[in-house]
Amino acid sequence: MRRILLLLLIVSQTLFAKPAKEELRKHLQPAVFSVTMVMIHDVVNPPAASRFYTYCLMGAHEIVARNNRQIVAPTVFTKSINPASIAAKDYNYQIAALYCILETGRLIIPSGYMLEEDEKKLVIALLREGHAQATIDQSIAVAQEVAKKIAADAATDGYLKLSTRLRYRPKKGDAYWYPTPPGYIEGVEPHWKTIRPVLIDSSAQFVPKPPVEFSKDSTSAFYKLAKEVYDAGKNLTEPQRFIASYWDCNPFAINTSGHMNIGFKKISPGGHWMNITGIATTKANLDLDKGIMVHSLVAATLMDAFISCWDEKYRSSRVRPETVINRMIDPKWQPLLQTPPFPEYTSGHSVISTAVAETLTFFLGDNFAFRDDTEVIFDLPTRDFKSFRQASEEAAISRLYGGIHYRDAIENGQAQGRAIGTFIVEKLKKAGVKPAI
Missing domain, CATH: 1.10.606.20 (Vanadium-containing Chloroperoxidase; domain 2)
Incomplete structure (x- = not known):
């Protein structure tokens, strides 16, 4: 009888256990690749592509550093971004970080709207993995808040002024x-x-x-x-x-x-x-x-x-x-x-x-x-x-x-x-x- 009870306890713990953090890491490479595919679609030039990658990842990096003391925040060694305020409390910071990659890309890449479909796919995958809708919603709110701040910081780096500068003429x-x-x-x-x-x-x-x-x-x-x-x-x-x-x-x-x-x-x-x-x-x-x-x-x-x-x-x-x-x-x-x-x-x-x-x-x-x-x-x-x-x-x-x-x-x-x-x-x-x- 004891063996049966122990077996039932193990099964119940397995069925109702919270999703492990380790499961979320499988979503990182696809998220970055989604950003890549949009840039390929837009024929983004090499220097600009590096800029988009940087801001898409910096927001995620900032969210992670807020919740993991072993990760040094980007604001410690760069003035390119400033700390973003995070109002939410009951959120999964790793979900927020992953979503922030896509959301930042959505805001700053010319055809960023294409990433909305990837955001939806990520949410569907998270629900299938057992994450609660309320937690996902809170995490998305954090991601959107940070992405908006990152986009604002990116707007001050000189990129938006490039089109106003004199057209280049090759030297003779x-x-x-x-x-x-x-x-x-x-x-x-x-x-x-x-x-x-x-x-x-x-x-x-x-x-x-x-x-x-x-x-x-x-x-x-x-x-x-x-x-x-x-x-x-x-x-x-x-x-x-x-x-x-x-x-x-x-x-x-x-x-x-x-x-x-x-x-x-x-x-x-x-x-x-x-x-x-x-x-x-x-x-x-x-x-x-x-x-x-x-x-x-x-x-x-x-x-x-x-x-x-x-x-x-x-x-x-x-x-x-x-x-x-x-x-x-x-x-x-x-x-x-x-x-x-x-x-x-x-x-x-x-x-x-x-x-x-x-x-x-x-x-x-x-x-x-x-x-x-x-x-x-x-x-x-x-x-x-x-x-x-x-x-x-x-x-x-x-x-x-x-x-x-x-x-x-x-x-x-x-x-x-x-x-x-x-x-x-x-x-x-x-x-x-x-x-x-």
């Missing part, structure tokens, strides 16, 4: 960037350096070494850089072609068919690294609170790295390999990848990938192996990496294979990104942020 001269085929799109975000950074002090804090001086002399260092890109493009191995395509991450890709230009939507460089972050935090079995923190600070690293890189791009306004090679070496040559619509120096993927690799290495350790499936939705296979730094190095050299960057833009871009990442990690350490594992 063979040494300077000029729009490239097939779209001949004008320079993207020429005033991005005016955006308020999150963790670094200013856009000009990490100015890289000057680029090799332009020259038409066939014996010059610059000509040799261009010739290297040309020769590499004509002699690519299949592995090199794959690496270039794998890290393409060009939201502006255009397919030409007769007289028609057809856009092909792709994930941004930052979106690729945000997905890697989700893969890594899942593999590391991080709880939801730490997972949100890591996502938030990776996004902030991306945002600051883009601000720093774009500061240099429009300072040097350096001409792309495609333009130089067509003018000086071979008028019929084409790069494997389409040339992105902004100046060449420094390489954006080299800067942001190296910076983020430092942040992820701090949180999850060096030699953290992972399988990246980011490009599967674009019909590319998964790829295995032994560490974040290895992945960042491959992303950097992919720009040479793709024919869109000179070697000095890649190597100096890596140095720039490493300096940014190192600075951010040290700042986080001083604020009391600890490795996630």
Whole structure:
């Protein structure tokens, strides 16, 4: 009889137990991916995408830090956001944090209304998992309150003033960037350096070494850089072609068919690294609170790295390999990848990938192996990496294979990104942020 009573007690506890916190972490990666898909739909440019990720995650990070003393609040190490007031008491802070990611995206991304469907799906999933409607409602109220505050803070970072600034006109001269085929799109975000950074002090804090001086002399260092890109493009191995395509991450890709230009939507460089972050935090079995923190600070690293890189791009306004090679070496040559619509120096993927690799290495350790499936939705296979730094190095050299960057833009871009990442990690350490594992 006692055994029967004990069995009934165990069954009743199982049936009526409250949903475990651990169950909620499975909703993090889908929430971030939902934000990614809306940005792919909107063809959001790489710097802007990093900004949207940052604000979407910062609100969630703030909610978690209010309820978990082990998580350092973002307001401790950044002036980009201010503490939000939370009136509700009986709410699930993790539900609020998850919903806040979607709600912030809904408020600040151009087609953010598309996230309303994802919000509904999240609520349905939570109800199925046993969360009470009243708790969900209270949590949503908190999420909406914080998201509204985050959106207000975001509105003060200079982004809304970009459209009021003078239209960018390429500098005159063979040494300077000029729009490239097939779209001949004008320079993207020429005033991005005016955006308020999150963790670094200013856009000009990490100015890289000057680029090799332009020259038409066939014996010059610059000509040799261009010739290297040309020769590499004509002699690519299949592995090199794959690496270039794998890290393409060009939201502006255009397919030409007769007289028609057809856009092909792709994930941004930052979106690729945000997905890697989700893969890594899942593999590391991080709880939801730490997972949100890591996502938030990776996004902030991306945002600051883009601000720093774009500061240099429009300072040097350096001409792309495609333009130089067509003018000086071979008028019929084409790069494997389409040339992105902004100046060449420094390489954006080299800067942001190296910076983020430092942040992820701090949180999850060096030699953290992972399988990246980011490009599967674009019909590319998964790829295995032994560490974040290895992945960042491959992303950097992919720009040479793709024919869109000179070697000095890649190597100096890596140095720039490493300096940014190192600075951010040290700042986080001083604020009391600890490795996630």
